[in-house]
Amino acid sequence: MNQIKKIAGIIWLLLGPACIYFIVRAAAHEIAAKPGIDTVIQWGVFVVIFIPIAVGMSIFGYYAIKGEYNH
Amino acid sequence: MKKQNKIWQVITASSLGTLIEWYDFYIFGSLATVIAGQFFPKTNPTAALLSTLATFAAGFIVRPFGALVFGRLGDLVGRKYTFLLTLVLMGGSTFAIGLVPSYESIGFAAPIIVLTLRLLQGLALGGEYGGAATYVAEHAPAGRRGYYTSWIQTTATLGLFVSLSVILFTRHSLDIDPAVSIAKFNAWGWRIPFLFSIVLVGVSIYIRLKMQESPLFSKLKSEGAISVNPLKESFGHKENLKMVLLALFGATMGQGVVWYTGQFYAQSFIENVCKIDFDQSRTILIWAILFGTPLFVVFGSWSDKIGRKWIMLVGMFLAVITYNPLFKGLLELSDTATKTELVAAATSKINSVSIPNSGDFVRTAMSTKSYTDGTVVTTTTTDTLYADPAQTTIKPVVKISKVLANGIYWKMVLIVFIMIVYVTMVYGPIAAFLVELFPTKIRYTSMSLPYHIGNGVFGGLTPFIATLLTTMYTADALAGLQYPSIVAAVSVIIGTLYLDSKINTKHD
Numbered sequence: 100m101n102q103i104k105k106i107a108g109i110i111w112l113l114l115g116p117a118c119i120y121f122i123v124r125a126a127a128h129e130i131a132a133k134p135g136i137d138t139v140i141q142w143g144v145f146v147v148i149f150i151p152i153a154v155g156m157s158i159f160g161y162y163a164i165k166g167e168y169n170h
Numbered sequence: 171m172k173k174q175n176k177i178w179q180v181i182t183a184s185s186l187g188t189l190i191e192w193y194d195f196y197i198f199g200s201l202a203t204v205i206a207g208q209f210f211p212k213t214n215p216t217a218a219l220l221s222t223l224a225t226f227a228a229g230f231i232v233r234p235f236g237a238l239v240f241g242r243l244g245d246l247v248g249r250k251y252t253f254l255l256t257l258v259l260m261g262g263s264t265f266a267i268g269l270v271p272s273y274e275s276i277g278f279a280a281p282i283i284v285l286t287l288r289l290l291q292g293l294a295l296g297g298e299y300g301g302a303a304t305y306v307a308e309h310a311p312a313g314r315r316g317y318y319t320s321w322i323q324t325t326a327t328l329g330l331f332v333s334l335s336v337i338l339f340t341r342h343s344l345d346i347d348p349a350v351s352i353a354k355f356n357a358w359g360w361r362i363p364f365l366f367s368i369v370l371v372g373v374s375i376y377i378r379l380k381m382q383e384s385p386l387f388s389k390l391k392s393e394g395a396i397s398v399n400p401l402k403e404s405f406g407h408k409e410n411l412k413m414v415l416l417a418l419f420g421a422t423m424g425q426g427v428v429w430y431t432g433q434f435y436a437q438s439f440i441e442n443v444c445k446i447d448f449d450q451s452r453t454i455l456i457w458a459i460l461f462g463t464p465l466f467v468v469f470g471s472w473s474d475k476i477g478r479k480w481i482m483l484v485g486m487f488l489a490v491i492t493y494n495p496l497f498k499g500l501l502e503l504s505d506t507a508t509k510t511e512l513v514a515a516a517t518s519k520i521n522s523v524s525i526p527n528s529g530d531f532v533r534t535a536m537s538t539k540s541y542t543d544g545t546v547v548t549t550t551t552t553d554t555l556y557a558d559p560a561q562t563t564i565k566p567v568v569k570i571s572k573v574l575a576n577g578i579y580w581k582m583v584l585i586v587f588i589m590i591v592y593v594t595m596v597y598g599p600i601a602a603f604l605v606e607l608f609p610t611k612i613r614y615t616s617m618s619l620p621y622h623i624g625n626g627v628f629g630g631l632t633p634f635i636a637t638l639l640t641t642m643y644t645a646d647a648l649a650g651l652q653y654p655s656i657v658a659a660v661s662v663i664i665g666t667l668y669l670d671s672k673i674n675t676k677h678d
Contacts, residue, residue: 104667111419111664141634148230148627152418159415159664167412168668 101169108163115157122149180309181321183381184302187257187374188322190367191298192329193336194264195291197363200333204360208272209281220281232289233626236296237618238401244301244614245400248391249308250383252614253301257378260294261371263287268364296626299326300618307605308384308678313474319601320470324463327593330433331459334452336363386610386678400615404608413607414620420669421603422624424486424661425596427654429625430632431493432589433459435650438633439497440582443640443647444504445570450579457583462590469598478603479671485595486658486665492588493651499585501647503578506539506547515540522555529557544575606674613677628657 126142162168198205210221236256244252267287273280302322310318340362345351351359382388390396397403405411433455441451473481502508518537525532535551553566574582600621608616636650643649 100667107663107667114660144230145631152623152627155415156419158411159419162408162412162415163668167408168416170670 101166104168105164105166108160108165110160111163112157112160115153115155115160118153118156119150122146122153177309177311177318180381181306181318183374183377184253184306185321185325187253187378188298188302189325189329189332190370190374191257191260191295192326193333193370194260194367195295196330196333197264197337197367198267198288198291200337201360201363204356205284207356208360209270209284211273220285230627230630232292233296233622233630234619236293237300237622238296238615239293240297241300241404241615241618242400244297244304245397245612248383248387249301249305249614250378250381253298253305254375254378256294256297256301257371257374259290260298261367261375263290263294264364264367265371268361268367296618296622299621300614303601304605304614304617305384307602308386308610315602315605316473316478316599317467317471319605320467320598322601323470323597324466326429326597327433327459327463327466327590331456331463333363334456336366338449338452338456390611395611397611400612404612404616404619410608410612410616414616416664416668417604417607417617418620418624420661420665421482421600422620423628424624424658424665425482425600426624426626426629427632427657428486428489428596429593430629431489431636431651431654432586432593435633435636435654436497436500436586436589438637439650440500440504440586444500445572446504446582447571447573450574454579454582454586458586458590461583461587462594465591465594466598469595470602473599473602474673477671477673478599478606479665479669481599482596482603483662483665483669485592486662488595489589489592490655490659490662493655494648496585496588497648497651500582503581503585504545504572504574506541506545506572509541509543509545512540512542525554531555543578545578546573547571548573606677609677 122145126146129142130138206221240252240256243255264287267284270280270283270287299322302325303319306319306322307315340359341355342348342351344354344359383391387396403410405414437451437455440446440454441448444451446454469481469485516537516539518535520533520535522531522533524530531554533553533555537549539547539549541547548571550569550571551566552569556562604617604621605613632654635653638650639652640647640650
């Protein structure tokens with residue numbers, strides 16, 4: 100089980116940057132499609148809020164790889 | 171016996187205050203359209219911008235920030251005075267919103283004041299929940315934390331229930347004529363639910379003032395062992411940070427989306443996608459909440475016996491695998507294409523009202539269709555007839571409103587009730603789970619942040635992201651469910667792998 104936790108940690112580590120890429124790309128696409136202050140604010144808030152959370156996901160993955168959650 | 175009475179006093183004082191805070195927070199959301207008309211006219215871009223900020227900033231940025239500010243305060247000066255402060259802040263802001271003159275009366279000052287008060291509401295909510303949950307848990311006897319904290323867990327849903335009930339009651343009690351009553355409510359009656367808050371808050375402050383500080387925190391304080399820097403100890407030390415991250419990704423993230431999908435998105439889906447009448451779309455949720463609420467206590471209590479982990483994760487898993495059929499069921503129940511129309515009962519009327527000094531008319535066409543199962547569908551089309559024949563309305567406004575017959579109505583209640591059961595499974599045990607994860611001296615700070623990111627950010631964004639997905643994939647009315655399903659699925663996987671199924675007894 101501890102081995103699975105460590106291997107899954109790689110997924111969580113990579114999921115962080117993948118989420119950042121996805122949300123920034125979606126934000127750019129939506130703002131380009133519907134340019135307007137409402138769209139900029141909505142997507143701006145999404146990006147600002149989700150980037151630290153995605154970084155947190157990568158840190159979580161790093162801890163998992165290091166065996167911090169092993170029982 | 172005296173000890174038993176004391177814990178119930180603690181639960182009553184904490185739960186009542188938390189319920190009022192949720193009530194205060196929800197009435198703004200539930201009355202968003204009416205408030206927008208009063209303070210944020212769409213014709214003015216700056217006012218519309220402030221409206222967007224009020225919606226987004228209060229729910230998603232300020233709540234986690236409030237968790238940090240008040241969590242730190244709660245770990246430094248104590249739980250009792252901190253969550254008393256959040257209650258005063260929330261009650262004062264809510265009451266003040268009810269007093270703010272409209273945009274028409276004072277111009278830009280109105281939306282700016284309302285935005286500021288809304289931000290204060292978000293800040294207060296961010297500080298309240300962690301304090302109440304910690305306060306109750308630190309009074310609860312060993313082995314019964316799940317049961318006692320589950321009373322706090324009922325408050326978020328009951329706050330929604332009370333806010334919907336007060337709004338519906340006020341909306342229909344301002345005049346004998348229903349149409350006049352609704353018009354009065356939209357003009358000034360919407361202020362009543364806000365002003366009513368001060369009575370509730372007054373009672374709650376009185377009760378809370380009589381309470382003592384948490385025994386565990388008092389003990390730490392007398393020993394001089396309280397944290398000097400709760401923020402640094404919570405998020406700067408690996409041993410605690412790793413538990414904060416685990417709480418977020420393995421529990422609160424999934425809990426947040428299940429909570430919001432089962433209540434807010436379900437109601438929005440019934441009203442906006444199924445096109446069910448305003449009152450029915452709300453009473454369906456009210457009944458489902460009423461039947462489902464006792465289950466918070468059932469699952470909270472059960473978690474004392476079998477542990478918190480599997481109750482929460484099974485709730486999330488069931489949500490992931492059944493959301494599609496459940497929402498599809500709502501769609502099918504409201505779909506008139508499969509119903510038989512009573513052609514003879516169909517009615518239609520057209521009404522035109524002249525626009526002064528223009529020669530133009532506003533035309534309203536209303537048609538009503540009745541179906542053999544008792545469903546009645548009213549379609550209202552509004553457009554403008556211009557005096558100049560070269561001008562035509564580009565896009566008439568079409569509003570469809572379905573009133574369901576009893577049998578179908580109760581089937582919808584049953585479907586929403588099933589979703590509320592999932593809510594009670596994921597939410598009932600989570601306060602005890604979070605409290606037990608962190609040591610007393612930094613508990614308020616440590617548990618508040620993952621809770622408000624999970625519930626406020628992941629959960630709070632559910633209606634927006636789900637609606638956004640439906641606008642991106644217009645062919646699929648259920649596309650919005652991808653967001654809560656994916657987030658909850660990730661949480662189930664992380665929780666299954668990394669959470670301990672035994673109750674954490676490491677901390678007091």
